[in-house]
Amino acid sequence: MNIFLIISIVLAIFLVVGFVIGYRQTMKGIRKTRATLAKTELLTVCAGSHSEEIPEKKDTYSIKYNSFILPSTQSLDTDKYLAYVVEGNSMQYCNIHTNDIVFVPKESTIGNLKKFPSVIVLHNQRNERSGCRYKLRRAWCVCDGNLSDEDLNTRVSNVMKTGEYLILKENASEHYDSDEAMLAGFKEKLKAFREQPIGNIHNGKIIISSTFNVKSGKIHFSIHSGYEFVGVVKYVSECKSN
Amino acid sequence: MTKAGNQLRNNNVENYGWHTFWMPICSALLWTLVLFLGCYTEWYQGVVATTKTMIAFLIVYAAFFIEVVFVWLDVTDVHKDKVIHLESFRFFGYIFGDIAVTLIISVLFFVTNIDWYMYVVILTAGGLKYLVGAIGPWIERLTVPYKANTLSVREV
Numbered sequence: 001m002n003i004f005l006i007i008s009i010v011l012a013i014f015l016v017v018g019f020v021i022g023y024r025q026t027m028k029g030i031r032k033t034r035a036t037l038a039k040t041e042l043l044t045v046c047a048g049s050h051s052e053e054i055p056e057k058k059d060t061y062s063i064k065y066n067s068f069i070l071p072s073t074q075s076l077d078t079d080k081y082l083a084y085v086v087e088g089n090s091m092q093y094c095n096i097h098t099n100d101i102v103f104v105p106k107e108s109t110i111g112n113l114k115k116f117p118s119v120i121v122l123h124n125q126r127n128e129r130s131g132c133r134y135k136l137r138r139a140w141c142v143c144d145g146n147l148s149d150e151d152l153n154t155r156v157s158n159v160m161k162t163g164e165y166l167i168l169k170e171n172a173s174e175h176y177d178s179d180e181a182m183l184a185g186f187k188e189k190l191k192a193f194r195e196q197p198i199g200n201i202h203n204g205k206i207i208i209s210s211t212f213n214v215k216s217g218k219i220h221f222s223i224h225s226g227y228e229f230v231g232v233v234k235y236v237s238e239c240k241s242n
Numbered sequence: 243m244t245k246a247g248n249q250l251r252n253n254n255v256e257n258y259g260w261h262t263f264w265m266p267i268c269s270a271l272l273w274t275l276v277l278f279l280g281c282y283t284e285w286y287q288g289v290v291a292t293t294k295t296m297i298a299f300l301i302v303y304a305a306f307f308i309e310v311v312f313v314w315l316d317v318t319d320v321h322k323d324k325v326i327h328l329e330s331f332r333f334f335g336y337i338f339g340d341i342a343v344t345l346i347i348s349v350l351f352f353v354t355n356i357d358w359y360m361y362v363v364i365l366t367a368g369g370l371k372y373l374v375g376a377i378g379p380w381i382e383r384l385t386v387p388y389k390a391n392t393l394s395v396r397e398v
Contacts, residue, residue: 038390
């Protein structure tokens with residue numbers, strides 16, 4: 001056996017050992033990195049719970065490193081959407097639950113809010129200190145900011161006569177108060193809204209929405225300035241187990 | 243993070259570092275050059291195994307180990323995005339390619355009486371190795387990025 005052959009065999013052994021070590025280290029690195037890639041933190045959107053108690057961000061599936069497939073089997077172009085992770089169950093009657101990821105088209109304006117009722121994301125400008133800064137609501141109508149309180153009450157009364165509202169009320173009657181009680185609740189909300197600096201801006205828009213208070217088990221109307229509007233929720237991904 | 247990893251990151255190497263392209267290509271070019279020189283020398287001297295060929299093989303093995311080290315650095319330290327692509331072409335293309343070509347050439351050199359057509363085979367192997375090294379990363383760029391899970395989405 002010549003020296004060349006011996007050296008080659010020794011080198012071949014080194015090669016195989018080197019390959020095995022390299023392969024194992026590589027796969028270990030891939031697994032470690034993938035575990036990091038698959039999860040990320042997203043901004044939370046509060047669905048009913050107290051926003052101060054909800055963290056601003058929450059661990060969930062990474063938007064970049066997971067595929068979001070539409071019913072048409074096409075992949076959702078996530079670059080075109082803002083994504084939030086839902087915290088709370090106030091939108092359970094829209095089939096949106098806690099830990100779900102909602103997608104809102106980027107650069108939405110209140111002009112995009114034309115179909116009612118719609119699930120929308122609002123930027124909670126009254127809570128800039130800590131916790132979750134976005135909330136999820138079911139929008140029922142958009143009104144001019146210069147409408148009187150009486151006109152706004154009339155708009156709410158009209159909402160309660162719409163077919164969509166009546167269907168929802170029928171499906172979850174135990175969570176709805178009488179129309180008079182709902183209106184009274186709205187008037188209280190409107191009064192509180194008017195006391196806020198943002199509630200006195202009359203050249204903008206006002207959004208009337210409803211939400212389900214999980215603690216009281218009741219659905220009630222709420223009122224927000226159009227300046228708080230972020231966008232209409234277009235898609236939702238159910239992510240029950242994070 | 244290793245020193246080398248830090249250095250590469252500090253050099254603002256974006257998704258694809260220079261080494262991920264040029265190391266395999268240089269390694270492949272080295273293969274081809276070495277094989278050509280080895281074959282030429284043997285043809286000239288009329289013997290199968292010469293000292294020059296042995297040195298050539300040492301260089302080839304060294305190139306392979308350098309490649310492994312760089313690939314390993316890629317995975318562990320430098321760019322997370324690159325991990326996505328490694329499993330497809332680079333890892334199996336380069337490393338398995340290296341091993342396969344090394345073994346083929348070793349067998350050809352040691353076992354057979356090398357004739358002129360064997361040189362063509364060897365050079366073709368070197369050329370294929372070069373093609374894998376050169377084209378692989380570009381094909382990777384065209385492939386779909388890595389996605390960890392598939393989640394369904396419905397319209398609201």
